Amino acid sequence: MARLRAEDAEKRAASGHGPDFLEAFARGLRVIGAFGREKKHMTLSDVARATDLPKPSVRRALYTLTCLGLAENDGRSFRLTPRIMELASAYLGSNMVSTVVQPACESIADRTEQSCFAAVLDGYDIVMIAHSLHGRPDVLAPTIGLRRPAFNTAAGRAILSQVPDKVLDAWLDKLEPKVMTDFTVTDKKALRAEILQVRKQGYAITAQEMRRGYHAVAVPLRRYDGATIAAVCVAAWVEDSAVGSFAEKYLSALKEEVEALQPQLL
Incomplete structure (x- = not known):
């Protein structure tokens, strides 16, 4: 059996992972996680730098992925194959939320004539689990599995507004907010106040904080027992609706569809 390098053994001990x-x-x-929208093709060296792993380990991992049909090599660089979607399908197929929420997103998109998506919180990001496009998909098009920061997105704040204060404070304490646009709120006290306001009013709204040109409104998605498990969001271009009337224009349809989902989410 191969033995861990001393450095890796120390990292495992520090992480708290057990012998299994x-x-x-x-x-x-x-x-696998090293690949993405901006890194579709990478050499072995590229992957090693991106993962901070030794080249022999990366070589074995890429070889294994290629043998399994999850990656392919053109002789110089590697890329993931569509078969990698089987990993995402395993989650989506076993997760009732995605199956139930997708039709609701489509209905909301039809009613609002805007793009709609559902997302869950994963650490400091939101991850999209369902979506329906409308209007201008060239920029607003989400995809299943797409990750975005939680702190400056309406969906992220909607979910965070439902966690206990101690959990929220611990989350904010470790948060490292990055400026995405001129409108991004990065002050942690201001973020906390904004999230508590979302808790009070029942919905979150952001204006050009994630990307210039559009804003979004989101509401928490609750399970049958009242526990928040995700958020559903409508995103629109600035010219389609002024920020002042944004919530008024789309919130009714959003709330109606999301409330109808609650009894179905066991």
């Missing part, structure tokens, strides 16, 4: 933790499997997942 599979280091090779974790490295393989890191290699």
Whole structure:
């Protein structure tokens, strides 16, 4: 059995992972996660730099992924294949939320004539699990599995507004907010106040904080027992609706569809 490098053993000990933790499997997942919209094709060296893993480990991981049909190599660089979607399908197929929420997103998009998506909180990001496009998909098009920062998105704030104060404070304490546009709120005290306001009013609205040119409104998505499990969001271009009337224009349809979902989410 291969032994861990001393450095990796120290990292495992520091992380708190037990003896059953599979280091090779974790490295393989890191290699998969290195690919993305801006890194569709990467050489072995590119992946090693992106993951901060030794080249021999990256080489074995890429070789294994290629053998399984999850990646392919043109002789110089690697890229993931469509088969990698089987990993996402496993989650979506086993997660009732995605199946139930997709039709609701489509209905909201039809009623508002804007793009609609549902997202869950994963650490400091939101991850989209359902979506329906409308209007100008060239910029507003979300995709299943797309990650965005939670702190400056309406969906993220809608979910965060439902967590206990101690959990929220701990989350904000470790948050490292980055400026995305001239409108991005990065002051943690201001963010906390904004999230508490969302809790009070029942919805979150952001104006050009994630990307210039559009704003969004989101509401928490609750399970049958009242626990918040996601958020559903409508995004629109600035010229389609002034910020002042944004919530008034789209909130009614959003709330009606989301409230109808609650009894279905067991």
